[in-house]
Amino acid sequence: MVETTLHNPDAISTAEEARAIRLTRARRRSRNNIFRHIFLIICSLIMIYPLLWMVSASLKPDNEIFGTLWLWPSEFQWNNYVEGWDALVVSFSRFYMNSIIITVLSVIGNVISCSFAAYAFARLEFNGRNIWFSLMMMTLMLPYHIVLIPQYLLFLQLGWIDTYLPLVVPKFLATDAFFIFLMVQFFRQLPRELDEAAMMDGCSPFKIYWAIIMPLSIPAMATAAIFSFIWTWQDFLGPLIYLNDVKDYTVPLALRMFLSQDSVSLYGEMFAMSVLSIVPIFLFFVIFQRLIVQGIAMSGLK
Amino acid sequence: MRKFLAKNAPGYLFLSPWLLGFFFLAIGPIVTSFYLSFTKYDIATPPRFIGIEHYEYMFVWDARFWQSLKVTFAYVFMSVPGTLIFALAVAMLLDRQIRAIGTYRALFYLPSILGGSIAVAILWRQLFSNAGVINSIVELVGFEGPYWLSDPDYSLYTLVILAVWQFGSPMLIFLAGLRAIPQELYEAAEIDAAGPFRKFFAITLPMLAPVVFFNLVLQMIEAFKTFNSAFIISDGRGNPLDSLLFFTLYLYNEAFSFFRMGYASALAWVLLAIIGFFTAIAFATSKYWVHYENERG
Numbered sequence: 001m002v003e004t005t006l007h008n009p010d011a012i013s014t015a016e017e018a019r020a021i022r023l024t025r026a027r028r029r030s031r032n033n034i035f036r037h038i039f040l041i042i043c044s045l046i047m048i049y050p051l052l053w054m055v056s057a058s059l060k061p062d063n064e065i066f067g068t069l070w071l072w073p074s075e076f077q078w079n080n081y082v083e084g085w086d087a088l089v090v091s092f093s094r095f096y097m098n099s100i101i102i103t104v105l106s107v108i109g110n111v112i113s114c115s116f117a118a119y120a121f122a123r124l125e126f127n128g129r130n131i132w133f134s135l136m137m138m139t140l141m142l143p144y145h146i147v148l149i150p151q152y153l154l155f156l157q158l159g160w161i162d163t164y165l166p167l168v169v170p171k172f173l174a175t176d177a178f179f180i181f182l183m184v185q186f187f188r189q190l191p192r193e194l195d196e197a198a199m200m201d202g203c204s205p206f207k208i209y210w211a212i213i214m215p216l217s218i219p220a221m222a223t224a225a226i227f228s229f230i231w232t233w234q235d236f237l238g239p240l241i242y243l244n245d246v247k248d249y250t251v252p253l254a255l256r257m258f259l260s261q262d263s264v265s266l267y268g269e270m271f272a273m274s275v276l277s278i279v280p281i282f283l284f285f286v287i288f289q290r291l292i293v294q295g296i297a298m299s300g301l302k
Numbered sequence: 303m304r305k306f307l308a309k310n311a312p313g314y315l316f317l318s319p320w321l322l323g324f325f326f327l328a329i330g331p332i333v334t335s336f337y338l339s340f341t342k343y344d345i346a347t348p349p350r351f352i353g354i355e356h357y358e359y360m361f362v363w364d365a366r367f368w369q370s371l372k373v374t375f376a377y378v379f380m381s382v383p384g385t386l387i388f389a390l391a392v393a394m395l396l397d398r399q400i401r402a403i404g405t406y407r408a409l410f411y412l413p414s415i416l417g418g419s420i421a422v423a424i425l426w427r428q429l430f431s432n433a434g435v436i437n438s439i440v441e442l443v444g445f446e447g448p449y450w451l452s453d454p455d456y457s458l459y460t461l462v463i464l465a466v467w468q469f470g471s472p473m474l475i476f477l478a479g480l481r482a483i484p485q486e487l488y489e490a491a492e493i494d495a496a497g498p499f500r501k502f503f504a505i506t507l508p509m510l511a512p513v514v515f516f517n518l519v520l521q522m523i524e525a526f527k528t529f530n531s532a533f534i535i536s537d538g539r540g541n542p543l544d545s546l547l548f549f550t551l552y553l554y555n556e557a558f559s560f561f562r563m564g565y566a567s568a569l570a571w572v573l574l575a576i577i578g579f580f581t582a583i584a585f586a587t588s589k590y591w592v593h594y595e596n597e598r599g
Binding site: 209282289 | 309310312313314316317318319320321322323324326327328330331332334335338345392395396398400401404406407408409410411412413415416418419420421422424425426427428429431433434435438439442467471474475477478489492493523526527529530533534537550553554557558563566567570571573574577581
């Protein structure tokens with residue numbers, strides 16, 4: 001297809017024609033751009049409206065939340081945040097503490113264990129490497145639900161139910177194959193001569209990992225850490241299954257309790273706490289936007 | 303022997319955390335799950351082998367199983383094409399040297415990153431409630447809004463819309479793909495006086511086919527696994543009238559509300575088979591519609 005369109009006997013006039021077309025395109029583009037911007041701005045507003053609505057609902061008196069599209073509260077109910085924080089049987093201080101502990105440990109676990117595995121796959125020679133690698137790639141496709149029940153039974157046997165261990169220990173065992181894949185891709189781009197030179201100088205594989213590979217891979221580590229943070233912070237199924245005591249609840253489990261409260265009057269508080277729960281994610285997104293965008297384009301992470 | 307150790311020890315040492323995880327949290331559980339699916343197991347008493355009884359019951363007698371399949375398939379077949387079409391359309395709008403592209407990209411992507419959270423699921427419930435935002439808009443246009451959350455004919459659309467709202471991540475992948483298309487192709491097409499439709503179908507779409515394929519597989523797997531939002535919006539049980547009984551939700555309830563671990567394991571294998579089947583179809587048909595640049599198509 002390409003060749004037939006390019007196959008033009010008069011090459012010089014084609015080049016001139018191309019230049020002319022480029023000029024008209026540039027002119028047309030600036031005119032089109034205004035419409036394009038208007039259209040895009042409208043689209044962005046529609047996309048963002050639900051989130052703005054949530055923020056506005058968290059600041060409105062309860063009787064203004066429903067039945068209107070208007071976002072500006074007649075008076076700001078900052079109290080929703082104060083009261084929402086202590087609206088449930090256990091304070092949100094506790095829920096945030098729990099979420100932070102689980103998330104921080106998970107991020108550390110993922111970065112350490114996945115970078116270990118990725119280093120082995122990308123840089124070390126050993127028997128059976130290719131087989132292990134393809135097995136690892138196969139677990140990428142595996143839905144979590146297939147291992148969910150046996151994992152639960154295993155942790156039940158170990159007496160780990162109602163502790164954070166089932167949520168954290170797997171992260172130290174590199175169960176998120178996505179991150180291994182991401183890091184392998186990154187490690188492979190680093191020049192091999194570095195390892196070889198270090199090896200000549202008598203560096204151990206661990207020294208090479210720690211002093212050469214890791215410092216050069218900060219963007220990949222950061223991407224893995226960011227996604228690990230976002231996923232763990234929002235994880236719902238894991239805590240839902242393994243945590244039964246309200247005192248151990250994470251923030252998402254706590255938010256769900258607002259729905260079973262049956263009291264209509266807690267809407268403002270519910271939205272206030274919902275907004276707070278996504279603030280950390282939002283901040284991460286704003287600060288690390290470039291790494292997130294690259295991470296997705298590179299590997300299709302969600 | 304020493305040579306063998308010297309060669310292999312570092313590799314296996316670094317791989318050891320993953321190997322532990324792979325055996326105890328992946329392969330071990332997969333084998334166990336397969337075995338459990340042929341047993342009756344309620345945790346309190348040891349598993350009892352019953353052969354293929356679960357699978358037989360599932361396919362022949364279990365109306366809720368068929369209902370959960372129906373709901374999940376309807377959801378996948380509406381939300382995946384919807385998401386991909388929006389993602390591609392917006393990506394094409396953004397794929398120019400346009401000002402503030404970073405801001406647009408961020409705004410369109412934001413819902414993707416927040417969409418799986420419980421906060422957004424709770425928000426969605428309220429947007430679609432009887433006096434919620436969506437019905438306010440429907441009334442502005444002059445219609446009477448349906449009971450989105452309590453009418454089984456409408457409830458699934460709330461989740462489809464939630465999925466389409468998160469078109470940001472396939473959009474980013476499309477953007478990267480569009481960047482890779484050589485501009486000369488479009489210039490050549492303009493010399494041949496090709497219109498925008500012709501250019502889209504003759505250049506953009508074929509050149510983008512690998513990316514479309516990638517997004518399609520990824521989104522399909524994600525859609526089959528949908529859980530969080532379905533759980534919150536359907537009160538954890540698939541309400542109203544099982545119209546939101548997603549496959550994952552049915553599985554969760556069988557396992558952790560009724561402790562029918564054997565039956566739930568059988569369900570998990572059906573889910574794996576379905577996802578595997580569609581992934582395989584995508585791969586098998588890909589040679590007819592996906593052409594990679596480095597091969598002759």
